[in-house]
Amino acid sequence: MDGESGIPSPVSAGGVRIPPVLLKTLVTVVVATIAYVITNLINQSQDELWQLAVSIVIGGAALIVxxxxxxxxxxxxxxxALVTHHRDMKNLVSEKFIQVGEVTGIFGKLDRAGLDTENVKVLLQSATEVQSQGPDIVKAFARAELARLAxxxxxxxxxxxxxxxENNDWLLGLTGCAERNIDAISSSVDLAFWVTEPARRYLDAQSEAIGRGVIVRRVFIVEAAADVNSELEEICRSQERRLIRTKIVVRSELPNDLKGGPINDCVLFDGELCYELTADRTQGNPTTTLNAxxxxxxxxxKRFNELWDAGRDGGPGVR
Structure with missing residues (x-):
């Protein structure tokens, strides 16, 4: 391709590129020579200077053409090229305007929904910074977290x-968002859990919720009366000291119409959302479900209220 015009340059039989200027010069010389020969043949009586002038004029005209x-x-x-560039720029500008319109619309919806748009801006800016300068593993983790959130x-x-x-982050987050009540069913009493660090953070979050005026109730379900031991009662008393209301339900003592109901671990937040484990922890590999x-x-x-009404006080001598 010609570097200036974008027009294919002539090549010789051997494939060698002939410069455009040289080609024009050769064509001009050939045309001038032919013109000189023709004028000489047509009128041999004219002087040599006139024939040369005519050939130069014709050659020059050929060069100009x-x-x-x-x-x-x-x-x-x-x-x-300008038409193509204009079309590409028009499409690009249109796409950008559409994207800007979408972003503006999204932020408008966030405002109308009462959400903090500043947090969204911080999220986007932080994600951009991580992707532009972070290590590869950090970039991959950031992308995975964004995909998970989305x-x-x-x-x-x-x-x-x-x-x-189990998703403890969801549990703690929802506890921090509760405004009225938190009702929990603990179907598999893992006594060792309640002295662990995750349990302490969970109970601390519930204590903070109680400080905001949230009512927290918990039902512990055991299979038989023999499972109601001093360790379980002490767990109930320690939670009662945090102003968490507790009751113990012995499943074998329940009326027949209540025995067959579900006993999955679950936590109800404000009566509007249920955090539920779809399998008992004793069975392993539970799945956490949020359901509104x-x-x-x-x-x-309904199930929680039935168990609460059927339960015995969990913290004797405390209340």
């Missing part, structure tokens, strides 16, 4: 989402 043709080709090439938000538009295993759908939520609220 070549440059005019080349200029027109270059102009067409530039016009075509997936959770998408699922919550359907009022339910799941997590493989009315049918399931109504079932869990």
């Amino acid at each position: 070549q440059y005019m043709i080349d200029f027109e080709r270059r102009l067409s090439s530039v016009e075509s 997936s959770t938000m998408v699922n919550l538009t359907g009022w339910t989402t799941e997590w493989p295993g 759908r009315v049918p399931r939520l109504g079932e869990r609220i």
